[in-house]
Amino acid sequence: GNWSRLAAQQALTQDKLLEFDTFGNISLIHITDIHAQLKPIFFREPSMNIGVGANKGAVPHLTGAAFRKRYGIEDASPSAYALTYDDFAALAQGYGRVGGLDRVATVVNAIRADRPDALLLDGGDTWHGSYTCYQTAGQDMVNVMNALKPDAMTFHWEFTLGSERVAEIVESLPFAALGQNIFDAEWDEPTELFPPYRFFESGGVKIAVIGQAFPYMPIANPGWMFPEYSFGLRDERMQEMVDEVRANGAELVVCLSHNGFDVDKQMAGIVTGIDVILSGHTHDALPEPVLVGETVIVASGSNGKFVSRVDLDVQNGRMMGFRHKLIPIFSDVITPDPEMTKLIDEQRAPYLDTLSEVIGRTGDDQTLYRRGNFNGTWDDLICDALISERDADIALSPGVRWGPSILPGQDITREDIWNVTSMTYGEAYRTEMTGEFLHVVLEDVADNLFNPDPYYQQGGDMVRVGGLGYRIDITKPQGSRITEMTLLKTGEMIDPTRTYQVAGWASVNEGTEGPQIWDVVEAHIAKQGVISLDPNNSVKVVGA
Amino acid sequence: MASGVKPRVKVPKTAAAGEAITIKTLISHKMESGQRKDDDGNVIPRSIINRFTCDFNGENVVDVTLEPAISTNPYFEFEAIVPEAGAFTFTWYDDDGSVYETSKEIAIG
Amino acid sequence: MGTGALIVAGLPIRGSAAVEDVIAAFTGGAPIGTGDIKLVAPEIAENGNTVPIEVSSGSAAEILVLATGNPTPSVATFKFGSLAASRAASTRIRLAGTQEVVAIAKLDDGSFVQASSTVKVTIGGCGG
Ligand SMILES: [Mn+2]
Numbered sequence: 001g002n003w004s005r006l007a008a009q010q011a012l013t014q015d016k017l018l019e020f021d022t023f024g025n026i027s028l029i030h031i032t033d034i035h036a037q038l039k040p041i042f043f044r045e046p047s048m049n050i051g052v053g054a055n056k057g058a059v060p061h062l063t064g065a066a067f068r069k070r071y072g073i074e075d076a077s078p079s080a081y082a083l084t085y086d087d088f089a090a091l092a093q094g095y096g097r098v099g100g101l102d103r104v105a106t107v108v109n110a111i112r113a114d115r116p117d118a119l120l121l122d123g124g125d126t127w128h129g130s131y132t133c134y135q136t137a138g139q140d141m142v143n144v145m146n147a148l149k150p151d152a153m154t155f156h157w158e159f160t161l162g163s164e165r166v167a168e169i170v171e172s173l174p175f176a177a178l179g180q181n182i183f184d185a186e187w188d189e190p191t192e193l194f195p196p197y198r199f200f201e202s203g204g205v206k207i208a209v210i211g212q213a214f215p216y217m218p219i220a221n222p223g224w225m226f227p228e229y230s231f232g233l234r235d236e237r238m239q240e241m242v243d244e245v246r247a248n249g250a251e252l253v254v255c256l257s258h259n260g261f262d263v264d265k266q267m268a269g270i271v272t273g274i275d276v277i278l279s280g281h282t283h284d285a286l287p288e289p290v291l292v293g294e295t296v297i298v299a300s301g302s303n304g305k306f307v308s309r310v311d312l313d314v315q316n317g318r319m320m321g322f323r324h325k326l327i328p329i330f331s332d333v334i335t336p337d338p339e340m341t342k343l344i345d346e347q348r349a350p351y352l353d354t355l356s357e358v359i360g361r362t363g364d365d366q367t368l369y370r371r372g373n374f375n376g377t378w379d380d381l382i383c384d385a386l387i388s389e390r391d392a393d394i395a396l397s398p399g400v401r402w403g404p405s406i407l408p409g410q411d412i413t414r415e416d417i418w419n420v421t422s423m424t425y426g427e428a429y430r431t432e433m434t435g436e437f438l439h440v441v442l443e444d445v446a447d448n449l450f451n452p453d454p455y456y457q458q459g460g461d462m463v464r465v466g467g468l469g470y471r472i473d474i475t476k477p478q479g480s481r482i483t484e485m486t487l488l489k490t491g492e493m494i495d496p497t498r499t500y501q502v503a504g505w506a507s508v509n510e511g512t513e514g515p516q517i518w519d520v521v522e523a524h525i526a527k528q529g530v531i532s533l534d535p536n537n538s539v540k541v542v543g544a
Numbered sequence: 545m546a547s548g549v550k551p552r553v554k555v556p557k558t559a560a561a562g563e564a565i566t567i568k569t570l571i572s573h574k575m576e577s578g579q580r581k582d583d584d585g586n587v588i589p590r591s592i593i594n595r596f597t598c599d600f601n602g603e604n605v606v607d608v609t610l611e612p613a614i615s616t617n618p619y620f621e622f623e624a625i626v627p628e629a630g631a632f633t634f635t636w637y638d639d640d641g642s643v644y645e646t647s648k649e650i651a652i653g
Numbered sequence: 654m655g656t657g658a659l660i661v662a663g664l665p666i667r668g669s670a671a672v673e674d675v676i677a678a679f680t681g682g683a684p685i686g687t688g689d690i691k692l693v694a695p696e697i698a699e700n701g702n703t704v705p706i707e708v709s710s711g712s713a714a715e716i717l718v719l720a721t722g723n724p725t726p727s728v729a730t731f732k733f734g735s736l737a738a739s740r741a742a743s744t745r746i747r748l749a750g751t752q753e754v755v756a757i758a759k760l761d762d763g764s765f766v767q768a769s770s771t772v773k774v775t776i777g778g779c780g781g
């Protein structure tokens with residue numbers, strides 16, 4: 001209610017959010033995985049984020065109360081709202097929306113006022129994830145980010161704009177587009193478009209920023225959209241690059257990474273000489289960096305919800321210490337930068353009527369969210385839409401980690417639907433799959449998430465299912481994790497030899513046909529009017 | 545004869561006498577494995593490059609036997625010694641009897 | 654998430670009797686040890702239709718490459734001539750699914766050594 005909103009905002013001020021005891025001689029500003037969210041949104045953090053192998057129970061695989069306990073966060077506090085999921089809908093009423101790049105601009109400007117030569121580094125997944133980004137093929141984000149004046153960027157979903165468009169944008173960027181692991185696929189050679197690193201001079205210190213793009217691009221996304229490129233981890237080359245920049249006088253080595261957190265941790269243990277890894281892709285928001293040996297790993301969340309500031313003291317080519325703050329972008333507390341607001345609104349103006357059309361609304365107890373290892377309620381709704389609009393037995397929906405949340409009793413606009421579905425390969429296919437193939441699919445995706453070796457993890461969550469129940473033992477090897485697959489509409493076990501009608505979207509295969517997923521979801525929501533979902537208990541998780 | 549077959553090679557223009565150089569080669573070719581079926585269910589007959597050789601002034605550098613498991617547009621990378629000025633000759637042998645050849649001069653300098 | 658992917662992703666494909674036959678034809682039944690042979694392959698294939706591999710050895714006259722899980726396991730045989738600067742070569746291969754790739758070298762002394770590497774071929778899809 002209103003009183004709690006007031007109380008919450010009294011406790012929070014912009015000065016307090018930005019308060020930082022300036023340290024050392026260098027400041028890094030990290031933002032990542034914005035997924036084209038220009039405006040403030042709600043974003044619920046996951047309730048389930050299982051760590052496996054050596055990462056079981058380790059950061060960032062803590063959620064809810066365990067997360068608050070680990071970082072000494074009080075229940076219902078601003079940090080509890082920003083970083084954990086409990087009481088999300090109630091706390092959101094009080095604390096309001098998060099993000100908005102005009103608020104991010106205010107934060108960046110404030111840090112620059114304090115430290116004029118601070119480096120602003122964008123971890124990628126920037127030119128993807130909204131209606132306007134789709135319609136402009138990323139131009140809205142490029143225009144807005146250029147005004148924010150980053151110093152360097154690396155990449156993931158950007159490539160799903162297609163390599164031609166990516167090249168067109170990158171050639172015009174007024175900052176460095178980095179990726180030591182972006183190779184020409186034909187000759188297996190580094191590309192000119194994406195240099196491995198760039199040197200910066202800041203605070204009298206020579207800094208090298210090395211880019212690491214998402215390693216599994218052609219696996220997780222449609223490789224046919226960017227056939228000219230090959231990616232991979234390439235940690236041997238990463239070591240060569242670190243050695244090269246050190247030999248050329250780098251006093252501080254920063255890796256701007258889109259590996260995902262566990263992969264970064266593993267790489268930090270293999271490659272020596274990286275001082276700071278600014279980690280993206282897995283959308284983890286951590287109030288403190290994680291140290292692996294002498295490497296500091298910083299994770300800055302997603303969807304424009306956080307900005308990290310890292311101050312470092314570098315003396316005689318050696319990092320002597322650091323100070324860090326994960327700044328939550330409370331959009332009702334941080335004053336928007338008026339120039340940036342204007343620029344953002346200009347990008348949206350041609351589409352505003354279409355964007356703001358109300359398609360339906362959530363019921364009084366219904367929150368819509370996605371983030372988490374298994375189905376969120378947005379996923380349930382998308383799967384329901386696929387089953388009913390495409391007349392299928394079973395629905396499959398990708399386990400992506402982007403997509404803002406909707407509060408109870410909130411209007412669902414066309415923009416909201418696009419925020420959780422927009423992509424350049426959104427066709428909603430309908431196909432026959434045998435029970436055996438469905439099992440292979442679930443096992444395959446589960447291993448990309450729960451393989452105990454982080455280098456086999458691709459940083460997505462489990463494929464979301466509708467109309468299908470199963471049991472998963474995450475401790476088992478690939479091929480034996482998934483059992484008790486059940487067709488929910490009959491309660492029968494899935495027959496490996498039988499054929500089922502399956503609807504899904506975001507296929508990585510070329511030539512996939514079907515209506516766009518946002519149209520499917522919009523039609524379903526329009527028919528429902530008010531969205532009220534049954535609780536989903538169809539996935540039984542064992543061994544977490 | 546397979547259509548659109550085009551060899552490409554990357555060889556440095558110069559080398560020191562006795563120097564080891566890296567050579568990369570590509571040839572555009574479908575490498576039809578003989579295991580795929582067309583839309584009517586008929587097996588598409590095998591049609592691949594089955595041998596690749598690289599020689600320098602008549603002396604062999606590498607001689608490769610290719611099977612259908614080599615990817616479309618066969619790629620090879622290897623190292624050669626350049627004892628003197630001369631020419632590398634690259635030869636690809638097609639199942640259909642075609643032979644594709646290209647050569648690259650290299651100077652000592 | 655892929656649909657209708659033709660590859661058999663997931664469980665490693667078991668080697669067939671054909672593998673033994675190809676090896677026997679190469680070695681003439683001689684024993685195979687380990688040692689002077691290295692095979693570099695990715696842990697996860699970006700694309701099962703074009704998987705980069707590299708074989709190298711200090712003293713191999715010939716190197717045989719096998720994809721033990723393919724319907725036809727033979728991949729390639731490299732013979733190094735007098736002007737080879739190293740007994741090493743890279744190429745790109747097709748893998749029908751997650752499996753072990755094997756390289757067997759016939760060394761200059763007539764002995765045989767082998768190295769292997771498992772490559773995961775996944776359906777893919779999803780992401781953060
Ligand atoms: Mn992301």
Ligand SMILES: [Mn+2]
Pocket residue numbers: 125156157214258280281282780781
């Ligand atoms: Mn990503």
